[in-house]
Amino acid sequence: MEEHKSDIKNIKFTVFRAVDDRDACLSFVEGHKRVLEIFGITQISSAKADWILNPDVYVVLVTDEETDKVLGGGRIHKANRKNRLPVEEAVGYMDDRIYQMVDDYTDAGTGEVAGVWNSFEIAGLGIGSIHLSIACVAYAPYVGITTLFGLAAPATYRNVLKGGFQVITSLGNNGKFYYPKDDMTATVMFNHDIVDLPLAHEPQRSIILATRNEPLYKQEVVSKQGDTVTLTFHLPKP
Numbered sequence: 001m002e003e004h005k006s007d008i009k010n011i012k013f014t015v016f017r018a019v020d021d022r023d024a025c026l027s028f029v030e031g032h033k034r035v036l037e038i039f040g041i042t043q044i045s046s047a048k049a050d051w052i053l054n055p056d057v058y059v060v061l062v063t064d065e066e067t068d069k070v071l072g073g074g075r076i077h078k079a080n081r082k083n084r085l086p087v088e089e090a091v092g093y094m095d096d097r098i099y100q101m102v103d104d105y106t107d108a109g110t111g112e113v114a115g116v117w118n119s120f121e122i123a124g125l126g127i128g129s130i131h132l133s134i135a136c137v138a139y140a141p142y143v144g145i146t147t148l149f150g151l152a153a154p155a156t157y158r159n160v161l162k163g164g165f166q167v168i169t170s171l172g173n174n175g176k177f178y179y180p181k182d183d184m185t186a187t188v189m190f191n192h193d194i195v196d197l198p199l200a201h202e203p204q205r206s207i208i209l210a211t212r213n214e215p216l217y218k219q220e221v222v223s224k225q226g227d228t229v230t231l232t233f234h235l236p237k238p
Contacts (some may be wrong), residue, residue, distance in 0.1 A: 001042070002172065007194070008064050008066075008071075008103060008121060008122075008125060008137045008207070008231065009066070009227070009228070009229055009230065009231065010064070010065035010066060010229070010230045011062060011063070011065065011071065011122070011127070011198070011229060011232070012056050012062070012063050012064075012065045012231075012232045012234065013060055013061070013062055013131070013132070013135045013228070013231065013232065013233045013234065013235065014060070014061050014063070014154045014234050014235075015058055015061070015135070015139050015186055015234075015235050016054070016059055016061070016132045017057070017058055017059075017060065017238070018051060018052055018053075018054060018057040018058065018075075018208070019053065019054070019057075020057075020188045021054050021059075022052060022226070024059065024061060025049075025059060026052075027061075027070045028059055028061060028070065028073045028075075028115075029049050029052075030120050031070050031072070031073065031117065031119060032072075032073065032117045035119065035120075037117070037143045042217045045227070049221050050083075051077065051083075051115075054077070054083050054141075056077065056078040056079075056083065056111075057076070057077050057078070058076040058078075058139065058143060059073060059075050059076075060073060060074045060075070060076070060132060060136050060139065060235075061073045062118075062122065062132060064121075065232065069121075070119075071118070071119045071120040071121055071122050072116075072117055072122050072132060073115070073116075073123065073132070074113060074114070074115060074116040074117075074129075074132045074135070074136045075114050075115040075116075076111055076112075076113060076138075076139060076140050076143070077111050077112045077113075077114055078109070078110075078111040078139065078143055078144065079102055079105070079106040079110045079111055080105065080106070081103070081106060081132075084099075084102075084110065085102055085112040085114070085149060085152070086112055086114040087102075087114070087149050087150070087188060088102055090151055090177070090179055090186070091151070091171070091172065091177045091179060091186075091188060093136055094172065094179075094220070095169060095171050095172050095177075097170070098171060098188070101168070101171075102149065103146050106155075108146055108147070108209070109144040109145045109146045109147070110145060110146070110147045110148065110149065111140060111143075111147075111148055111149070112148060112149040112150060112151075113120050113133060113136040113137065113140075113148055113150050114150075114151070116129050116132050116133060116156070117129075118132070123220050124224075125221055125223040125224065125225070125227075125229060126224030126225075127221060127223065127229065127231075128159065129156055129159065130159040130162075130163075130204070131221075131231060132209055133156075133159060133160065133163055133195055134163070134188055134204060134233075135206050135211070135233055135235060137163055137164075137191070137194055137197075137208055138207075138209075138211040138212055138233070138235055140194055141194060141195050141212075141233045142235075142237045142238055143238065144153070145194065146194060146195055146219050147190065147191060147192055147193070147194060148190070148191045148194050149188070149189070149190055150165055150188075150189045150190070150191070151186045151187070151188055151189070152165075152180070152186060152187045152189050153185075153186055154185065157187055157233055160189055160197070160220070161189075161201075162200065162201040162204050163191065163197075163200055163201075163204055163208075164191050164193070164194070164197045164198070164199035164200035164201075164205070165189040165190060165191045165199075165206075166189060166190060166191070166192070166199065167187055167188070167189055168188045168189065168190050171188050172188065173182070175187045175189070197209070207219065211233045211235055212235075215233075215234065215235065215236040215237075216232065216233070217233040218230055218231065218232055218233075219231045219233070220231050226235045
């Protein structure tokens with residue numbers, strides 16, 4: 001298993017509209033479900049598959065460039081007043097103020113980064129979900145999104161903060177909810193400006209802006225085995 005992990009040298013990030021590629025969506029759903037089941041999570045709003053039919057969902061898929069194997073993914077949901085965002089589905093029954101909050105930002109273009117998952121091949125390389133989040137935030141303005149919601153697990157909370165998100169302390173218990181299970185917590189977060197990203201930390205901010213300036217952006221990272229892995233972000237404007 002370890003030997004297989006170190007074989008991955010080139011990882012590709014691509015994006016597509018969910019309704020345009022059903023097969024790729026199903027690969028995403030299957031991979032996400034497998035990862036969640038390992039952690040004993042079976043009921044989670046971002047794992048539902050009804051988004052496949054939503055024309056305002058865009059999928060970032062992570063693949064091994066040599067084999068095309070799906071290694072992870074994330075989704076960008078644009079609020080449209082027809083389909084609730086995953087964060088609304090997740091916490092709305094516990095604090096219904098989230099509905100008005102999303103509605104207030106919808107006309108100016110808001111959405112959510114949701115369903116972010118990594119396979120164990122990527123985790124084994126020590127390449128975390130931060131690169132996926134970077135890809136999602138980089139692409140979102142292309143589809144008219146200027147602000148973003150997010151629901152962060154404890155393991156991803158720090159990276160979400162670095163991306164320029166802030167805790168919505170007016171919801172739940174200072175932004176925290178028991179979700180997706182009674183023994184787990186998640187924090188509702190919001191980024192007020194994903195175009196200029198004034199609150200994003202470096203190097204995340206520079207990488208996000210670079211991927212927008214270069215439709216085919218490459219970044220080299222060192223895996224925890226000490227190997228160089230090339231990340232290719234192919235996120236052209238639609």
